[in-house]
Amino acid sequence: MRPAGHGTSRSGRLRPARIGLFAVLILIALFFIVPLLWMVSTSLKGPTDAIVDTGWIPQRPTFDNFRQILSTSGDTPVFRWLLNSAIVSGVGTLLSVLLTSLSAYAFARIDFPGKGLLFSALITTLLLPSVMFLVPQFLVINWLGLYNTIPALMLPGLAGVFGVFFMRQFFLGIPLELEEAAYVDGANRFRTFRSVVLPLARPAIATLSVITFLAFWNDYLWPLIACQGDGCTLPPGLATLQGQFTAQYGLLMAGAVLAAIPVLVVYLVAQRWIVQSVTSAGIKG
Amino acid sequence: MTAIPGAAAPVTRGGDTQRRRRIGEKWYTPYLFVLPHLLVFIGLIGIPFVFGLWISLFAYDQVSPSSPFVGLQNYINLIDPQSIHFGFFWQGLWNTVLFVILSTPTLVGVGLLLAVLLNNRFRGRNFFRGLYFAPWTLSVAVIGVLWWWILQDQGGLISNGLKGIGITPPSWLSSNPWAWISILVATVWWTVGFNTIILLAGIQAISLDLYEAASIDGASRWQQFRSITVPSLRPILLLVVTLQVIASFNLVGQPQLMTGGGPPVNETTPVLLYIYNTGWTGRYELGEAAAMAMVVALIMVVVSVINFRFFASERA
Numbered sequence: 001m002r003p004a005g006h007g008t009s010r011s012g013r014l015r016p017a018r019i020g021l022f023a024v025l026i027l028i029a030l031f032f033i034v035p036l037l038w039m040v041s042t043s044l045k046g047p048t049d050a051i052v053d054t055g056w057i058p059q060r061p062t063f064d065n066f067r068q069i070l071s072t073s074g075d076t077p078v079f080r081w082l083l084n085s086a087i088v089s090g091v092g093t094l095l096s097v098l099l100t101s102l103s104a105y106a107f108a109r110i111d112f113p114g115k116g117l118l119f120s121a122l123i124t125t126l127l128l129p130s131v132m133f134l135v136p137q138f139l140v141i142n143w144l145g146l147y148n149t150i151p152a153l154m155l156p157g158l159a160g161v162f163g164v165f166f167m168r169q170f171f172l173g174i175p176l177e178l179e180e181a182a183y184v185d186g187a188n189r190f191r192t193f194r195s196v197v198l199p200l201a202r203p204a205i206a207t208l209s210v211i212t213f214l215a216f217w218n219d220y221l222w223p224l225i226a227c228q229g230d231g232c233t234l235p236p237g238l239a240t241l242q243g244q245f246t247a248q249y250g251l252l253m254a255g256a257v258l259a260a261i262p263v264l265v266v267y268l269v270a271q272r273w274i275v276q277s278v279t280s281a282g283i284k285g
Numbered sequence: 286m287t288a289i290p291g292a293a294a295p296v297t298r299g300g301d302t303q304r305r306r307r308i309g310e311k312w313y314t315p316y317l318f319v320l321p322h323l324l325v326f327i328g329l330i331g332i333p334f335v336f337g338l339w340i341s342l343f344a345y346d347q348v349s350p351s352s353p354f355v356g357l358q359n360y361i362n363l364i365d366p367q368s369i370h371f372g373f374f375w376q377g378l379w380n381t382v383l384f385v386i387l388s389t390p391t392l393v394g395v396g397l398l399l400a401v402l403l404n405n406r407f408r409g410r411n412f413f414r415g416l417y418f419a420p421w422t423l424s425v426a427v428i429g430v431l432w433w434w435i436l437q438d439q440g441g442l443i444s445n446g447l448k449g450i451g452i453t454p455p456s457w458l459s460s461n462p463w464a465w466i467s468i469l470v471a472t473v474w475w476t477v478g479f480n481t482i483i484l485l486a487g488i489q490a491i492s493l494d495l496y497e498a499a500s501i502d503g504a505s506r507w508q509q510f511r512s513i514t515v516p517s518l519r520p521i522l523l524l525v526v527t528l529q530v531i532a533s534f535n536l537v538g539q540p541q542l543m544t545g546g547g548p549p550v551n552e553t554t555p556v557l558l559y560i561y562n563t564g565w566t567g568r569y570e571l572g573e574a575a576a577m578a579m580v581v582a583l584i585m586v587v588v589s590v591i592n593f594r595f596f597a598s599e600r601a
Binding site: 018021022024025028029031032033034035036038039042050051052054098099100102103105106107110111112115118121122125127128129130131132133134135136137138139140155156158159161164188189193214217218219220221224225234235236237238239241242247249252253255256259260263264267271272274275278279282283 | 310312314315316318319321322323325326328329330331332333334336337340341399402405407411413414415416417418419420421422423424425426427429430431432433434435437439440442445474478479482483486521524528531534535537538541542557560561564565571574575578579581582585586589
């Protein structure tokens with residue numbers, strides 16, 4: 001079944017109204033696409049051209065901006081930032097999904113003393129504004145001697161509880177009989193979890209991974225606080241570039257393109273599915 | 286939690302089979318599942334929860350050699366007009382509230398409008414929906430520097446376009462109200478797609494029968510929107526408004542990167558940016574920043590509760 005809309009208009013009827021609808025849709029589409037195209041266009045222009053050449057297609061297209069900011073001998077560690085972003089987002093997502101799934105399974109399937117209390121404690125923190133944790137998290141990270149390290153950039157994200165609720169919700173919907181069968185075959189809880197529950201939870205895991213990856217990749221305020229120099233990720237790095245290369249818009253947009261391209265490419269490939277993931281996570285969250 | 290009928294397998298005891306421990310299962314098995322996440326949670330949310338309050342009672346900064354206990358002084362600074370933080374903190378808080386007031390109706394309203402548009406049946410619907418949502422996947426750092434560039438006086442896309450048709454553009458980022466409008470437009474561009482897809486999902490969950498009955502009764506599309514779509518959408522609207530208020534309260538990256546918190550004196554510095562500036566620039570006054578954060582967090586919780594009550598009572 002196609003997810004058809006159900007307004008009163010049917011295709012083929014009311015031609016002028018159709019044309020009007022498309023005109024509006026395309027106008028709005030331009031609003032969303034033009035800044036992205038301009039970002040790419042600027043990133044391919046030399047330092048003077050960025051300001052002087054006002055055309056969409058660069059008159060003298062060049063990859064110099066990318067070459068300059070990515071070169072390891074240059075004065076900006078963009079390559080390191082990119083690498084850090086990839087590690088923090090990749091490893092962070094993997095760990096986060098693993099930790100929250102394990103925890104969620106116990107909350108969904110096993111009774112244990114203190115479960116209710118623990119669960120309420122987790123729920124409560126979900127409602128607390130993140131601003132109140134900034135200073136104490138920063139100090140905890142400092143005391144652990146982790147300032148400006150990869151773990152420092154991941155830990156607050158790993159402590160988050162959204163995944164626990166999201167995965168628990170999904171686990172509750174898995175028929176018990178499937179786990180029973182594994183148990184009868186002699187599998188213990190961990191075996192059951194690994195070989196029965198996790199494979200069944202693949203759609204939920206995929207959804208959670210997308211949300212978590214985006215959160216790690218795009219995080220700005222926490223890395224701004226918890227890292228410096230070449231220990232940072234790309235988003236706070238962009239702020240550094242902005243301060244360092246005043247009015248070198250081509251360079252800056254090259255940095256922005258590097259931060260934007262990975263997510264936009266993944267988004268192009270899996271667009272419909274990502275939209276569904278965010279919708280379901282948004283509504284459940 | 287009640288037992289699920291038919292779930293009682295012979296190998297387990299009791300009616301509430303699967304959630305109980307199984308025969309031979311150690312008492313600590315469930316804790317092993319919970320523990321890895323719990324440890325990180327305790328270290329980075331549990332302890333900071335208490336510790337944030339504690340540190341706000343100290344004159345803690347990274348410059349002074351000692352950090353004496355000062356009781357409520359950090360809080361008193363926020364209500365003492367003599368304190369250097371007084372004016373900036375309240376201006377920041379007002380700026381944030383202003384942004385919440387401006388952005389919530391805009392982002393929810395535009396989101397609803399786009400959702401209604403996308404609810405029509407037409408070719409390429411998923412394409413348009415995907416395009417409107419795309420900027421949401423970007424970091425605030427990207428959208429901040431991108432719009433900063435687009436809105437530059439010299440060489441900026443919008444100013445160039447306006448000059449091209451003979452209009453003298455204002456200084457978008459260094460004069461008010463344009464600075465606020467710029468931040469608002471950039472935020473709409475960035476996040477309205479999120480509200481749109483949530484509201485669209487809500488609209489699509491409304492039963493078609495309601496609309497059919499209404500059309501038979503001769504209701505116009507506008508009447509259908511007002512008396513079917515909006516009321517049926519109320520729980521989703523509550524969700525979107527609540528999420529939007531929280532998101533707008535957290536405004537920080539857009540002004541930091543686009544206006545630098547200006548024009549001239551802190552006119553677009555939201556309270557979160559002021560907290561950042563207090564704790565992580567200049568004198569690194571972390572104790573004072575923690576106190577400000579507590580006040581802001583309290584306000585956010587109160588606003589969320591009021592928000593929820595308001596919608597809950599309207600629904601009754």
